[in-house]
Amino acid sequence: MSTYAVSPTAPGSLGTDVPPRELLRYLDAMITWKGQRRSELEDLDRAAIALESPQERAAVTPDVTLSMTLWQAVSDRLELLMATWDNGRVEESDRRRITTLIWGSLEQPGSRGAGQALAVSLPEACRLSDSLASSLRSRLRLDGADPRASERVGALRQQLARIADQVALIPSKRRQSAAQAHALLERRLEDVADRLRRGGDVVGFLGPLEAEAATTERDLIVAASARAHAKVEHAQATREVAELSARGQAVRALAERARARVQPAPTLGVPDVTALGDIPSDPDELSAYLTRLERVDRALTMAQTTYAAALARREDLVQQARALASALGPDSGAGSAMVPLVQQTERLIADEPTDLTQLEALVQAQQSFARTMGITVDPAPTGSTADPSKGDAR
The missing domain is CATH 1.20.58 (Methane Monooxygenase Hydroxylase; Chain G, domain 1)
Structure with missing residues (x-):
């Protein structure tokens, strides 16, 4: 068994029902993976900081940062999974919700443009984290790397199989360069495996090959998530x-x-x-x-x-004019002084398009007269409550 964290195989698929025991095994394995990977990342971070060359630090910092971001996203999703699991008190709907959380995108709604690295499912994020950690261990030349060459070759075979799966997902018109990269990795791996069978020392070959395979898998996973993200955005x-x-x-x-x-x-x-x-x-x-x-x-x-505001303003002024016409009628004590003004206002309202500047002036003149004469005018609805789609009452 590898001394490093390896993400467990996720159960089911998006929204499917999975037996509780299978879910429990996966959640337990994920908790172990989370703790082990956190410890590894702390070691990798310290090793990156300790690099003497600023160029070397600059080269590994983006992958260290991405690894930390992935770990946090996985940790956050695992919290949701554990909350939904609720110590095993799960009905079928809860189990389907769990597989939706496992296989759904870690990217949150409305986070478009925040980075493609999180536009992946939980299993993809874990595999990407595995690849990044393997690449960083090789690039940082950490002591304590797993010395068993045969296991490392076996792990590489599994990784190249995953890369082949990712290559197959690329549209045929864009697949050539990725297929060539995969084929080159396979030839190099076969060469290393052949040397190993003949008893040769392959440690010097494995490190660079592991780093390149990890980088290739990472790029393919991110590219696949970008395509899926683009499909959703389309x-x-x-x-x-x-x-x-x-x-x-x-x-x-x-x-x-x-x-x-x-x-x-x-x-x-x-x-x-x-x-x-x-x-x-x-x-x-x-x-x-x-x-x-x-x-x-x-x-x-x-x-x-x-x-809409222009129409609402017209409606407001029309209603005010109608209220004034009613208040300044023959029984109001205003006599005939306002009759010409009221009639002029009605003619202006009937004329479309209505000149709002003139209408407002006429309404203000009548309001001023009513205040001077002490005539009470019932308040008309304001433009903020009028519905411009209804038009004015005629």
């Missing part, structure tokens, strides 16, 4: 485009209604999401595309708010 972009297209049409209708009913009307443009073109498949282009979708969303929100 589906998200598709939904957002459909939603923004529908919103855009509605806001354009709202803008036309505002321009037809009020003047001066707002002049904000209403963006058309289809102008962005087709949704790209390349992860980098897709990320930029999603950023542009966010800008379209903000622009639509601003346009909707602005045009």
Whole structure:
């Protein structure tokens, strides 16, 4: 058995039901892996800090940092698993929730752009941690590395099998370079195994081979998670485009209604999401595309708010004018002084687009007259409570 932590095989698949005993074995193994890997990372961190060459420290620091980040993500997910396990008091729904937590992405919702390393499942994160730790031990030349060459060759065979599985997941058009790298690793491993069978010393060959295999597996896992992440983002972009297209049409209708009913009307443009073109498949282009979708969303929100506010202002002024017309009627004591002003206001309201500047001036004049005459006017609903979609009552 290796002296280093090796991640256990995860049970089931996403959302499946797994027997409680199998889940318990996995959780126990994960707790052991977590503690052992933490101890290893502390040793690796100390060894990295102790490097005399700044260049060497700079070369290993990103992998040490990534290893710590992965460990923390695994630890956080393990806490959720243990909370769901609840000392074995689990029904079928709980067991399915556990396998969902195991095989679901460690990346949290809304964390897009925070780094691809966490866009992996728990088993992938553990395997990536194993690979990184193996690579770092070799690069840092730590004492106490497992001296049993045959075991190390066997571990390498298992690792190359996992690499082959990852290569098979790459789209055929992009697979060539990864397949060549895998083939080269296999040839080097066979050469080492042949030397070992003939009794040769292979320790000097194993270290670099382990480091390169670990780096290759790490890169393939991260690339696979990036592809999966891009697939999710592509589906998200598709939904957002459909939603923004529908919103855009509605806001354009709202803008036309505002321009037809009020003047001066707002002049904000209403963006058309289809102008962005087709949704790209390349992860980098897709990320930029999603950023542009966010800008379209903000622009639509601003346009909707602005045009709705103009219509709501008209509705507010119309209701105030109607309340004043009622208060300043023949029985109000105002006589006929306000009749021309009230009539002028009604004509202005009936004329579309309504000049809001003139309407506001007329309403303010009537309000001033009512206050001077001591006439009480029932308060009209303000624009904040009016529903601009209903229009004014005629």
